[in-house]
Amino acid sequence: MLDIVIIGGGPIGLYAGVLASLHNLNGIIFEARDVKGGQLNLYPEKTVIDLPGHLSLTADEFEKLMEKQLLEKPNHPEIHMCESVDTFVKDGDHYIVKTREGEYQTRTILIASGMGNAQPRKPGLPGEDQYKNIIYALRDKSLCEGKKVVILGGGDSAVDMANLVVDLTASLSIVHRRNEFRAQSSSVEKLKASRAKIYVPYNTTALIGKDDRLTGVEITNNETQEKKILEADLLFVNFGMVPAQNDFPLEKNGMNIVTYDFFMTSLENVFAVGNTINYPGKVKNITCGMGEAVVAVTKIDQIINPGKNIPVHF
Numbered sequence: 520m521l522d523i524v525i526i527g528g529g530p531i532g533l534y535a536g537v538l539a540s541l542h543n544l545n546g547i548i549f550e551a552r553d554v555k556g557g558q559l560n561l562y563p564e565k566t567v568i569d570l571p572g573h574l575s576l577t578a579d580e581f582e583k584l585m586e587k588q589l590l591e592k593p594n595h596p597e598i599h600m601c602e603s604v605d606t607f608v609k610d611g612d613h614y615i616v617k618t619r620e621g622e623y624q625t626r627t628i629l630i631a632s633g634m635g636n637a638q639p640r641k642p643g644l645p646g647e648d649q650y651k652n653i654i655y656a657l658r659d660k661s662l663c664e665g666k667k668v669v670i671l672g673g674g675d676s677a678v679d680m681a682n683l684v685v686d687l688t689a690s691l692s693i694v695h696r697r698n699e700f701r702a703q704s705s706s707v708e709k710l711k712a713s714r715a716k717i718y719v720p721y722n723t724t725a726l727i728g729k730d731d732r733l734t735g736v737e738i739t740n741n742e743t744q745e746k747k748i749l750e751a752d753l754l755f756v757n758f759g760m761v762p763a764q765n766d767f768p769l770e771k772n773g774m775n776i777v778t779y780d781f782f783m784t785s786l787e788n789v790f791a792v793g794n795t796i797n798y799p800g801k802v803k804n805i806t807c808g809m810g811e812a813v814v815a816v817t818k819i820d821q822i823i824n825p826g827k828n829i830p831v832h833f
């Protein structure tokens with residue numbers, strides 16, 4: 520019988536695994552994908568500047584540190600990669616967690632499934648799946664070196680990526696359908712001061728290419744209907760992710776799992792933390808989710824070990 524099953528190997532699930540080791544709980548982390556780190560894989564080269572004590576750390580470096588911190592604990596939870604949790608059912612005083620690979624008995628569950636099995640939102644234009652030089656996440660910025668890069672999107676991710684690679688590129692164009700970017704104003708200022716060419720308010724109306732290579736995009740001004748062709752060696756689409764939430768049998772508010780005291784869900788001894796939950800004041804970032812994991816795992820230790828003097832510092 521496991522003490523804890525952690526669903527999701529994103530930053531919050533990995534940190535919950537570290538906490539479970541410190542609390543000496545035996546468990547398993549299930550991660551549906553073949554990579555750990557969840558959304559950190561969407562912006563691996565971005566410098567994350569709001570982590571305590573880290574002045575300059577890329578998301579990829581942060582993920583590797585998280586993994587190291589977890590794996591160096593001799594009693595860390597087992598990590599089952601490429602094993603998605605389908606559902607769980609109550610069975611007396613415990614739960615049976617079901618995956619395609621098997622069934623696991625556990626006293627408690629901590630859901631840290633973020634956006635679920637999210638997929639990038641695509642523009643839906645003809646040729647999109649045929650061209651190999653269209654990307655939805657930038658795993659290696661050297662891919663942009665000396666290239667004519669076109670970025671689509673106007674949120675933080677699009678603007679951050681544009682700022683990150685603009686000086687490596689032969690040219691960089693960023694196309695956004697609205698007049699105003701939705702990114703942080705300091706990032707937008709930086710973008711405007713760079714040599715990036717900004718096209719607003721433009722929609723991408725056609726992809727141009729031959730065989731499996733995209734060579735350009737047609738964009739159309741939303742107000743004047745004027746069309747332009749932008750040459751492209753690489754198209755980076757940044758329209759966010761389409762969440763594909765899990766259908767776990769518990770109370771939800773829209774896409775988000777509802778939680779109560781200690782981040783327990785509507786089911787006894789099933790907890791949820793990180794980006795999969797929402798409540799007034801919730802901030803969907805790494806440190807907020809990690810604080811929730813501290814509360815939930817401490818409570819789980821109390822449930823598993825009633826009467827134990829639960830450690831607060833390690």
Ligand SMILES: Cc1cc2nc3c(=O)[nH]c(=O)nc-3n(C[C@H](O)[C@H](O)[C@H](O)COP(=O)(O)OP(=O)(O)OC[C@H]3O[C@@H](n4cnc5c(N)ncnc54)[C@H](O)[C@@H]3O)c2cc1C
Nearest residue numbers: 527529530531551557558603604633634676793794804805
């Ligand atoms: C472009 C961008 C930039 C960002 N920049 C910052 C920043 O600078 N600072 C900051 O603090 N935050 C930032 N964030 C937000 C931050 O990445 C998220 O808050 C954080 O990743 C949430 O972590 P999580 O573990 O809750 O969820 P996720 O990162 O979404 O991870 C969830 C994991 O659970 C897995 N999973 C889902 N369902 C199942 C299942 N049924 N079975 C098994 N596994 C499952 C998924 O595959 C995934 O790996 C940024 C986000 C984006 C998109």
